[in-house]
Amino acid sequence: MNFLMTLRIAFKALNRNKMRSGLTMLGIIIGVSAVIAMIAVGSGAKARIQEQIASMGSNLIIVLSGTATSGGMRFGTGSVPTLTVDDAKAIAAELPAIKYAAPVLTGVVQVVSGNQNWSTVAYGTTPEALLIRDWPVVNGRALTQADVDGRASVCLLGQTVADNLFGDMNPVGQTVRIKKFPFTVVGVLALKGQTTWGQDQDDTLYVPLTTSQRLLFGRNFPGMIRSISVQATGAETLKQAEEEITQLLRQRHRLRSDQENDFSVRNLTEAMSTAEESARVMSLLLGAIASIALLVGGIGIMNIMLVSVTERTREIGIRLAVGARERDILYQFLIEALVLSLIGGLIGLVIGVSASQLISHFFKWPTLVSSQALLLSFSFAGGVGIFFGFYPASKAAKLDPIEALRYE
Amino acid sequence: MHDLIRVEQLVKIYDLGEVQVPALMGVDLCIAAGEFVAIMGASGSGKSTFMNIIGCLDRPSRGRYFLEEADVSDLTKDDLARIRNEKIGFVFQSFNLLSRTTALENVELPLFYNNTPSRARHQRAMEALSGVGLAGREHHHPSQLSGGQQQRVAIARALVNRPSLILADEPTGNLDTRTSLEIVDLFQRLNQQSRITVILVTHEQDIARYAGRQVIFRDGIVVQDLSFQPRQAADDLTRMPPAVQEAVS
Numbered sequence: 001m002n003f004l005m006t007l008r009i010a011f012k013a014l015n016r017n018k019m020r021s022g023l024t025m026l027g028i029i030i031g032v033s034a035v036i037a038m039i040a041v042g043s044g045a046k047a048r049i050q051e052q053i054a055s056m057g058s059n060l061i062i063v064l065s066g067t068a069t070s071g072g073m074r075f076g077t078g079s080v081p082t083l084t085v086d087d088a089k090a091i092a093a094e095l096p097a098i099k100y101a102a103p104v105l106t107g108v109v110q111v112v113s114g115n116q117n118w119s120t121v122a123y124g125t126t127p128e129a130l131l132i133r134d135w136p137v138v139n140g141r142a143l144t145q146a147d148v149d150g151r152a153s154v155c156l157l158g159q160t161v162a163d164n165l166f167g168d169m170n171p172v173g174q175t176v177r178i179k180k181f182p183f184t185v186v187g188v189l190a191l192k193g194q195t196t197w198g199q200d201q202d203d204t205l206y207v208p209l210t211t212s213q214r215l216l217f218g219r220n221f222p223g224m225i226r227s228i229s230v231q232a233t234g235a236e237t238l239k240q241a242e243e244e245i246t247q248l249l250r251q252r253h254r255l256r257s258d259q260e261n262d263f264s265v266r267n268l269t270e271a272m273s274t275a276e277e278s279a280r281v282m283s284l285l286l287g288a289i290a291s292i293a294l295l296v297g298g299i300g301i302m303n304i305m306l307v308s309v310t311e312r313t314r315e316i317g318i319r320l321a322v323g324a325r326e327r328d329i330l331y332q333f334l335i336e337a338l339v340l341s342l343i344g345g346l347i348g349l350v351i352g353v354s355a356s357q358l359i360s361h362f363f364k365w366p367t368l369v370s371s372q373a374l375l376l377s378f379s380f381a382g383g384v385g386i387f388f389g390f391y392p393a394s395k396a397a398k399l400d401p402i403e404a405l406r407y408e
Numbered sequence: 409m410h411d412l413i414r415v416e417q418l419v420k421i422y423d424l425g426e427v428q429v430p431a432l433m434g435v436d437l438c439i440a441a442g443e444f445v446a447i448m449g450a451s452g453s454g455k456s457t458f459m460n461i462i463g464c465l466d467r468p469s470r471g472r473y474f475l476e477e478a479d480v481s482d483l484t485k486d487d488l489a490r491i492r493n494e495k496i497g498f499v500f501q502s503f504n505l506l507s508r509t510t511a512l513e514n515v516e517l518p519l520f521y522n523n524t525p526s527r528a529r530h531q532r533a534m535e536a537l538s539g540v541g542l543a544g545r546e547h548h549h550p551s552q553l554s555g556g557q558q559q560r561v562a563i564a565r566a567l568v569n570r571p572s573l574i575l576a577d578e579p580t581g582n583l584d585t586r587t588s589l590e591i592v593d594l595f596q597r598l599n600q601q602s603r604i605t606v607i608l609v610t611h612e613q614d615i616a617r618y619a620g621r622q623v624i625f626r627d628g629i630v631v632q633d634l635s636f637q638p639r640q641a642a643d644d645l646t647r648m649p650p651a652v653q654e655a656v657s
Binding site for chain 1: 494498
């Protein structure tokens with residue numbers, strides 16, 4: 001008996017009991033669509049986190065000015081300026097695992113333009129800082145080394161600042177006053193959106209480091225900087241870069257081995273990787289829970305196939321009498337179970353994909369349907385069909401023809 | 409004429425765990441090709457067990473069974489399935505047709521299991537159906553056919569692989585007298601015209617007398633084996649009063 005005929009018989013048999021076949025399929029449909037939707041939700045979350053890591057800048061390390069203890073009072077990180085521009089230069093120049101290092105001064109400033117004003121976080125830094133954050137300028141130009149060298153009174157605005165000060169007007173070429181000093185806007189940064197913790201990354205402005213030292217934050221940190229943004233050459237050199245920085249700075253700051261670091265090195269990517277990892281675990285967990293539904297669906301198939309074998313004992317007897325071999329009967333019932341699960345799987349696929357789309361549409365939750373997830377859940381459905389169909393099918397094949405023919 | 413079937417000291421004992429029930433206790437029998445044999449006996453006489461072994465649905469505990477000179481006593485299940493498919497046609501008391509399946513597909517069933525191409529399958533099934541007088545009813549389902557017609561479909565199914573042997577187990581048990589006679593007539597014609605060996609199990613003397621030989625079983629052995637001139641069902645049919653027209657839908 002060839003495959004196509006067996007397939008036709010399977011379809012006929014399932015067609016005969018539409019209600020029953022439909023209900024049995026429902027188990028698989030729910031299982032497969034749940035697996036797909038859950039994996040989509042999980043990978044959506046993972047993708048969003050990855051996107052945020054990318055928006056923050058990849059392989060990012062931040063070196064913060066150190067803590068200090070004074071009269072038994074301990075100050076927080078960055079409270080005492082210990083880092084210098086030369087530290088940043090040394091990191092960039094001497095360490096092989098480092099791609100860029102940018103010294104950063106930062107502080108909250110009031111920006112005024114005409115009759116509008118806005119409070120934001122200003123960064124005084126070098127052009128590398130924007131390279132590290134992989135942050136392009138969409139309008140105008142970026143900061144240049146010449147701006148830094150010439151202490152130019154120029155600034156780059158984040159989208160939020162540009163919107164609040166200029167509205168629909170083009171800010172490039174306009175003058176804003178930062179802490180009463182006039183700055184020319186030379187460019188507007190691309191929209192970056194919010195961080196995972198809801199901070200608006202576009203509510204910021206950039207000025208040349210030297211200018212900020214002289215005009216904006218020089219008084220708080222004379223000759224010093226608040227932090228250094230560092231980009232490692234790759235994810236695999238991140239750890240090495242961290243160690244090298246620590247070593248280099250201890251050496252430069254002449255710290256004895258019994259002294260604590262007067263700076264701290266933070267690996268932001270690592271923190272985000274943890275978030276990514278937890279998203280992955282969540283995705284896995286959701287998928288696993290959904291697989292249980294699929295498994296229950298499989299048990300449904302087994303149950304209904306057992307009933308079907310009992311009901312069709314006589315048919316099996318007839319088939320055996322006219323020359324069916326055991327394996328013909330085995331295949332017949334196995335293919336029936338497989339058809340049941342694969343059709344269910346196909347319908348579940350469609351429902352799962354649409355459900356994912358509905359979830360992202362109505363709950364604004366990012367979902368990501370990958371072809372691997374589709375393939376995985378579909379083949380899982382097929383596997384369930386074969387696994388749970390095998391026992392009933394072998395039971396059918398092992399029937400004694402004489403007894404089967406006599407069965408009422 | 410060679411022996412189509414030869415059994416030697418056939419013994420079948422059913423092992424029911426605690427007890428062993430003997431069903432056949434040493435049967436010797438030869439049936440030549442082209443014979444029409446009636447197997448008779450009360451229930452429990454061993455005739456059904458004998459038929460199951462002859463039909464390759466079961467294997468003997470001891471003794472040998474030669475079908476067309478070949479020993480089939482110890483064949484595997486798959487080999488027995490092939491023999492059932494190619495050499496034996498079964499007809500049952502309760503017709504044993506697949507319900508919700510057309511007459512044509514029922515007749516085609518044995519051809520599925522020897523991979524006959526679909527065109528040939530279709531053609532041979534149509535021929536077999538018209539051979540039993542059911543041309544035009546190919547697409548009826550068993551529930552749309554009368555008992556006699558259903559049994560004809562079953563006979564067509566038994567014939568479709570051109571077997572050397574037809575085994576009919578109480579084929580008229582569920583039919584009225586006239587229809588029974590028609591079925592027996594069909595068997596007689598197959599036997600006399602197509603030279604197909606027919607073995608018919610029955611407990612009705614009325615039916616058995618149309619066979620040329622009667623073998624009677626009792627307590628697991630053959631107690632009587634007589635050959636005589638059979639009655640002709642066709643003659644008896646003409647003598648019968650015309651029957652009520654069979655319900656046909």
